[in-house]
Structures are given as C-alpha cells and as structure tokens.
Amino acid sequence: MTINYTDLISSSTVAKTALTLCLALALVLSITCRQTHMRAHTQNQDNKEEILAQVDLSATMKHIRAILSKELPDIVLLPNSPTHISAFRQSTASYWAKQESEATPAIIPQPKNALSLSTAMKLINRTFTDCITSTDPERRADVEGLFAIRSGGHSPISGAASVCNGVLIDMRSFDDVEISEDGKSVRIGVGARWGDVYSALEERGLAVVGGRNAEVGVGGLVLGGGGIQTTASATSHPDLGRALGGGSNNFGIVTHITMPAFPCANIWSGFLYMPSFQAPKVLSAFHVSVNKVLSADPDDAYDSRAAGPLCCFTYLQALGMQAIAVNLVHTNPLSPDDANVDKGASAWPKAWRTSPFASLFRFWSTCKLRSLNDATREMSKLNPSGRRQAFGTTTVANDLSTLRAAHQVYRDSIREIKRRRVKGMSWTLVLQPLLPQWAGLGEDNPLGFHSSKTMGSDASDANQARAEEPLAIVSFTVNWAEKEDDVLVQGLIRRAVERIEEAARGMGMAHRYKYLNYCDSWQNPFEAYGEGEHMWLREVAEKYDEHGLFQRGFAGGFKLRDNDASINSKEVLRVF
Ligand SMILES: Cc1cc2nc3c(=O)[nH]c(=O)nc-3n(C[C@H](O)[C@H](O)[C@H](O)COP(=O)(O)OP(=O)(O)OC[C@H]3O[C@@H](n4cnc5c(N)ncnc54)[C@H](O)[C@@H]3O)c2cc1C
Numbered sequence: 001m002t003i004n005y006t007d008l009i010s011s012s013t014v015a016k017t018a019l020t021l022c023l024a025l026a027l028v029l030s031i032t033c034r035q036t037h038m039r040a041h042t043q044n045q046d047n048k049e050e051i052l053a054q055v056d057l058s059a060t061m062k063h064i065r066a067i068l069s070k071e072l073p074d075i076v077l078l079p080n081s082p083t084h085i086s087a088f089r090q091s092t093a094s095y096w097a098k099q100e101s102e103a104t105p106a107i108i109p110q111p112k113n114a115l116s117l118s119t120a121m122k123l124i125n126r127t128f129t130d131c132i133t134s135t136d137p138e139r140r141a142d143v144e145g146l147f148a149i150r151s152g153g154h155s156p157i158s159g160a161a162s163v164c165n166g167v168l169i170d171m172r173s174f175d176d177v178e179i180s181e182d183g184k185s186v187r188i189g190v191g192a193r194w195g196d197v198y199s200a201l202e203e204r205g206l207a208v209v210g211g212r213n214a215e216v217g218v219g220g221l222v223l224g225g226g227g228i229q230t231t232a233s234a235t236s237h238p239d240l241g242r243a244l245g246g247g248s249n250n251f252g253i254v255t256h257i258t259m260p261a262f263p264c265a266n267i268w269s270g271f272l273y274m275p276s277f278q279a280p281k282v283l284s285a286f287h288v289s290v291n292k293v294l295s296a297d298p299d300d301a302y303d304s305r306a307a308g309p310l311c312c313f314t315y316l317q318a319l320g321m322q323a324i325a326v327n328l329v330h331t332n333p334l335s336p337d338d339a340n341v342d343k344g345a346s347a348w349p350k351a352w353r354t355s356p357f358a359s360l361f362r363f364w365s366t367c368k369l370r371s372l373n374d375a376t377r378e379m380s381k382l383n384p385s386g387r388r389q390a391f392g393t394t395t396v397a398n399d400l401s402t403l404r405a406a407h408q409v410y411r412d413s414i415r416e417i418k419r420r421r422v423k424g425m426s427w428t429l430v431l432q433p434l435l436p437q438w439a440g441l442g443e444d445n446p447l448g449f450h451s452s453k454t455m456g457s458d459a460s461d462a463n464q465a466r467a468e469e470p471l472a473i474v475s476f477t478v479n480w481a482e483k484e485d486d487v488l489v490q491g492l493i494r495r496a497v498e499r500i501e502e503a504a505r506g507m508g509m510a511h512r513y514k515y516l517n518y519c520d521s522w523q524n525p526f527e528a529y530g531e532g533e534h535m536w537l538r539e540v541a542e543k544y545d546e547h548g549l550f551q552r553g554f555a556g557g558f559k560l561r562d563n564d565a566s567i568n569s570k571e572v573l574r575v576f
Contacts, residue, residue, distance in 0.1 A: 058142050060139070061167075064106075064127050069107065071119060071123060072116060075109050075110050075120075077110065079105070079106070079107075088108060091108050091110070091170050092105070092108075092162075092168075094172075095153040095154075095161070095162065095385065096153060096154040097388065097390075098387055098389070099388055099389070099483070100153060100158060103158070105148075105162070105163050105164070105166055106167065108170050109167065109170070110170045110173050112173045114255055117169070117253060117255065124167060124549075127146075128143050129547055129549075131143045132547045132552070133547070143552050143553055144553075145163060145553075145554075145555040145556065146163075147163060147167035147168070147169060147553060148160075148163035148167075148168050148554055148556050149169045150162065150168065150170055150171060150172075151171045151190045152172075152193050152215070152216055152218065152219065152220060154213075154216045154217055155220055155517075156390050157390075157520065159555070159556035159557070160521075160556045161220065161557070169253065170191075171219060175196065176256075177189070177192055177201070179201065179206065179261065183204055184260065185258055186208055187256055187258045188218050188257050188258070188259065189256055190257065191217065191218070193214060194212075194215075194216055194221075195214025195373060195377060195380065197210060197218065198210070198214070198376060202373050205264065205265070207264035207372050208260070209259065209260075210259075212379050213379040213380045213383060214377045215380040215383075220517065222257055223246075223247065224515070242446060243446060243540040243541070246445050246446050246447045246529070247537055247541075248516055249550065250541050250550050250551065251541060251544060252545075252550065264331075265332075265334065266333070266371055267330065267371075268328075268349050268367065268368065268370075269329040270367030270368055270370075270378065271325045271365070271367070272360070272362045273324070274324040274362045276324060278361060279324060279407060282357075283400065283403045283404055283431075284356065285355065286431055287399075287403060288355070288356050289309055289355050290309075290470045291470060294469075305330055305332045306328075306329070306330050306349065306355075307328075308326075309326055310326070311324070311325075311326050311432075312325045314426060314427065314429075315410075315417065315428075316425075317417060317426070317480075318425075326357060328352050328357060329375070332349075333347075346367060348367065352367075387481070388489075390490055390493055390520055391478070392493035392494060392518075392519070393515055393519055393520075393523070394500055394501050394510075394511075395474065395514060396509050397511065398470040399509045401507055401509075402472075402503065402507055405500065406474050406500045409500050410496065414427060422480050422482075422489060423482050424479075425480045425485075427478055428477045428478065429475075429476060430473075431472050431474055432472070433470060433471070433473075434472065434513075435470050436468050436469060446533045446536065447513065448512070476493050476496060478492075494522055512528045524558070526558065538561075541560050
C-alpha cells in the first residue's frame with residue numbers, strides 16, 4: 001500500500017484520516033499537577049529585576065511572569081537575561097514570517113512534557129479567571145492577549161502564534177516522532193516539522209498524510225485542516241474532538257497527534273517552470289485536469305494518485321518579471337499501469353503524461369522519482385523564512401471563466417504594485433484543487449462540507465448544491481521587504497480576493513469555504529464554515545471555556561468571538 005499523495009494535499013483542506021490526539025487543555029486538565037515549590041534561582045531573580053526595569057508590562061502580566069518564573073524556573077526564558085537571551089532570541093527568530101519575529105514576549109515557557117505545560121496553563125488560567133470575574137473594570141480589561149501558543153511558527157498572521165509583552169507557550173520541544181512497533185501508526189509531537197516526521201518514517205519505509213512543505217509545523221496545520229479525533233472524544237468529549245478539527249487555537253493546547261502510517265516508496269514529484277505567456281494554457285490545463293473527477297470515461301478517469309496540479313503565477317518586483325510554476329505529484333509512479341520502470345527517474349506517470357501539462361512549453365522541470373521527504377524539502381526551499389509574508393484566500397467552482405477572472409485580478413494587481421513601488425514584492429496567485437471526494441471523506445468535521453450542522457440559509461445555498469463539484473482554492477502568497485508597506489500589501493491582497501469573490505458571485509461560481517490556514521487576518525474562516533457550524537463551534541467553546549481563556553486570554557489568530565475580523569479590516573481599508 002502506498003500513501004495517497006492526493007490525501008496528503010487534502011490534509012490542507014478536509015483531512016481523510018482519523019487522528020488520535022492527546023490534549024493538554026487548560027480547562028479540561030486530566031493531569032494532577034504536583035506543585036514543585038522550587039526556590040527561584042538568584043540568577044532568575046536578577047533577571048527579573050532587569051526586565052522589570054526595561055519592559056512596560058501590565059500588572060497582571062507582571063504577576064503571571066513572576067509566578068511562572070517561580071514555579072517553572074527550568075522551562076522559562078526571560079528577555080534580556082544573560083543566561084536566557086540566546087535561547088529567547090532563537091525562539092522569537094524562528095518564525096517563517098518576519099513580522100511574527102518582531103513581537104517580544106514577556107516570558108517564554110518551553111514545556112518539555114504535558115505536566116509542565118498543564119502547570120503553566122493552570123497558573124495563567126488562575127490569574128485570568130481572577131481578573132475576568134473581578135468587580136474592578138480595570139482588572140477585567142487586563143486579560144486581553146495574555147498569552148499565545150506556537151508550534152512550527154508558519155502562520156504569517158501577526159499575533160496568531162506570537163505575543164507582545166505576554167506569555168509565549170513555545171511547543172517546539174514536543175517534537176517526538178514515535179512509530180508503533182507494527183508500523184501502522186505514528187504518534188507525533190505538535191512541535192515537530194513535517195520534514196522531521198517524513199525523515200523518521202522514511203527509515204521504516206512509511207509515510208503519513210501531512211503537509212507538503214518540510215518546514216511547516218504539525219500543530220497549526222492539523223488544527224486548521226479538520227478531521228481530528230481526540231483521545232477524549234472516544235470516551236467523553238466527542239464535541240471537543242470534532243471542534244478541534246478546524247477550530248484552530250480556540251479550544252486548548254494540543255500536545256500530540258496519532259496518525260495512521262502507510263508503506264511508502266518513492267513518489268514522482270516536482271515543478272514545471274514556464275514563461276508567463278503560458279498562463280491561458282496553464283489555466284485551461286488546470287481546469288481540464290481537475291474536471292477529470294467528473295469524467296465517466298474509464299480511459300480518461302481521474303487518478304487519485306495524481307495529486308495537484310498546484311499552479312503558481314508569480315510576479316517578482318525586483319526583476320520586473322512574471323513566471324509560472326506548476327507542481328505535479330504522483331504517489332505510485334512505478335505501478336504496473338504506469339510502466340515507468342524502464343524510462344528513467346524523470347519519466348512521467350500516465351496520469352500526467354496524458355494531461356495537457358505534458359505538452360506545455362517550459363524552461364525546465366524538476367519532476368522526478370524521489371522520496372516524499374525530498375519532495376517536501378524542494379517546496380520549503382521555494383518559501384524561505386525571514387521575509388514579511390501574507391496570505392489571503394477564497395474558494396470557487398472549477399470553472400474556466402472564473403479561473404481566468406482570478407488570473408486577471410492577479411495581473412491587474414501587478415500594475416498597482418508597480419505604481420506603489422512596493423520593495424522586494426513577490427506576488428503569487430496559487431490555484432489548487434479541492435475535490436468532492438476529499439470533502440466527503442474522513443471524520444465528521446466543522447469545515448462546512450458535512451451537512452450535520454447545516455441550518456437556515458446554509459441549507460439551500462449554492463454551497464450545498466455544489467457539494468459534488470470540484471472546487472478550486474484560490475489564494476495569494478505574498479512577501480515583501482519593508483515594514484512600512486505592511487498595510488498597503490494587506491490591502492492589495494484583500495482587494496484582490498474581494499474582486500475575485502465578486503466575479504465568482506457574478507458568474508454563480510462562488511463558494512463560501514475559506515481554508516483557515518490560508519486566510520489573512522481580515523478574513524473569517526469560521527463564518528465560511530456556514531452559520532450552523534460557526535454557532536456550534538461557539539457553543540462548544542463556551543461549554544469548555546466558560547470564561548473565554550482561549551478567546552480573550554489568547555487573542556491572536558482566528559477567534560470565534562465577534563469583531564476580530566472587523567478590527568483588522570479598518571486598518572486595511574485605510575489604504576484605499
Ligand atoms: C511555506 C508554507 C507552506 C505551507 N504548506 C501547506 C500545505 O502544504 N498544506 C497545508 O495544509 N498548509 C500549508 N501551509 C499553511 C500551514 O498549514 C499553516 O501556516 C499552519 O498554521 C502552520 O502550522 P505551524 O504549527 O507551523 O504554525 P504556528 O504559526 O505555530 O501556528 C499556527 C496557528 O495554530 C495555533 N497552534 C499551533 N500549535 C498549536 C497547538 N499545539 N495547540 C493549539 N493551537 C496551536 C497557533 O496558536 C496559531 O494560531 C503552509 C504555510 C507556509 C508558510
């Protein structure tokens with residue numbers, strides 16, 4: 001059995017597998033925490049004095065930092081402490097997007113196990129609850145943005161996995177990858193990166209359904225992608241388990257996931273690099289390839305092992321030029337029906353050599369037989385860290401006119417980018433398929449493709465009618481050089497996404513779904529799950545988190561409470 005790479009990609013949308021998840025929830029703590037009563041080291045006391053002199057913290061944060069330093073001296077890092085500074089800087093510098101690295105936390109706990117994590121969360125929660133239930137309005141207001149959680153640090157949204165003058169729970173020490181003896185499952189710490197996971201599995205000839213990019217973290221991807229089952233859900237918390245599969249950081253802190261593993265040999269994968277004048281043909285090839293899923297002709301049937309195509313249209317401001325990169329993958333290129341064994345490492349599997357992509361003129365191709373790990377490392381080299389980054393996304397039907405309209409919006413934006421002289425801008429439109437087969441698979445999840453929570457206007461809307469059609473996720477991946485252009489760039493992305501949505505609506509080809517992990521801060525992915533799912537997620541959050549620790553105490557990322565999107569929108573709208 002080989003891993004189905006289509007499923008791998010689909011983990012970014014509607015994951016197929018049921019995952020077993022171990023939770024360390026601040027509000028659902030199953031671990032009895034032993035208080036250590038350790039004496040704070042003199043060095044730490046000195047460090048605290050230094051910080052108090054340098055950082056303007058709220059009274060609540062000063063208190064939290066003091067108790068965390070006292071109770072968990074071995075796992076906390078303080079800024080400007082001579083003994084901590086190198087590890088502190090390493091933590092804040094290890095984000096993919098530069099703007100995330102710019103927030104300086106008041107303290108960084110780096111828990112090594114569930115016990116120290118739950119101790120930290122208990123301490124934070126105790127202070128949060130004291131404040132939020134206080135009769136003093138000032139204390140009540142002092143609970144916003146007390147902490148943040150990070151795993152791989154690949155969210156480009158400021159504050160989603162970082163915090164200024166708050167507690168940053170850095171989960172990167174949870175990076176263990178434990179393969180079961182029979183090789184059928186693997187338990188993965190959320191702080192691991194997908195490349196580490198694939199490397200460990202490769203030694204046993206195995207793989208799992210995961211991310212395409214080696215550097216992306218396990219935690220954030222899984223919580224945005226759906227299809228999760230908690231350990232707790234098997235017995236007593238099924239609603240929490242369902243909510244986590246797409247509910248992001250609104251319900252607790254995940255420590256591990258357990259996934260089914262599959263035998264996996266080499267896959268065929270790589271990029272075709274093309275000149276921008278090929279755009280009309282690439283759009284058409286995307287449309288034809290994705291629509292194969294509707295084909296009744298067995299000779300032209302959709303091959304579920306042929307993942308993608310992922311089509312990237314890029315404009316590079318520094319060079320003043322555009323180019324196209326198309327990623328193609330096949331997970332079983334050496335199967336008898338492909339008969340590629342004698343044709344060398346770069347021979348195309350049948351599904352792709354009979355596709356319109358095969359005959360397109362290109363500068364070069366990197367497609368070849370390679371390990372899954374190698375394929376994901378090629379992806380990560382194309383997306384290096386350390387630049388200012390932003391995403392933005394929408395979903396449309398796989399309709400050629402709509403895809404062309406999206407591409408036209410991408411091109412129109414280039415004129416604006418040139419006019420505004422955004423330094424170091426790389427402006428990329430990405431198209432990737434979202435097939436009905438994927439949407440219907442896996443555990444029931446709240447992403448809006450399962451009908452169990454459909455209600456009101458959801459029940460009769462175009463999204464339900466479109467349930468059997470192939471869709472296209474349309475997103476922008478953008479990076480640039482200067483902080484002063486942040487608001488401008490975010491505005492450009494927003495305007496482009498909204499124009500595409502308007503065009504799609506006009507043609508009756510819009511879909512409400514927005515993949516959370518590709519959304520920008522002004523978007524509301526939960527609304528895009530549908531009214532019923534959105535309300536249900538709120539109910540679950542209120543049930544498990546009565547006082548809103550994960551809504552107000554952790555204010556970053558996509559929140560279930562009202563108004564977050566509109567707060568950010570105002571910033572963006574000032575550009576125009
Ligand atoms: C270059 C690049 C390539 C990508 N490729 C893919 C892809 O192939 N497929 C795909 O689906 N997505 C992809 N993404 C999107 C990716 O899934 C998200 O950016 C994801 O959030 C990254 O996870 P992380 O752990 O690295 O992020 P982080 O920035 O650490 O976290 C992201 C969010 O999840 C929350 N979170 C993280 N860990 C936990 C936890 N343990 N408990 C509770 N909340 C937590 C954080 O608070 C934050 O809000 C890609 C992103 C980038 C930048």
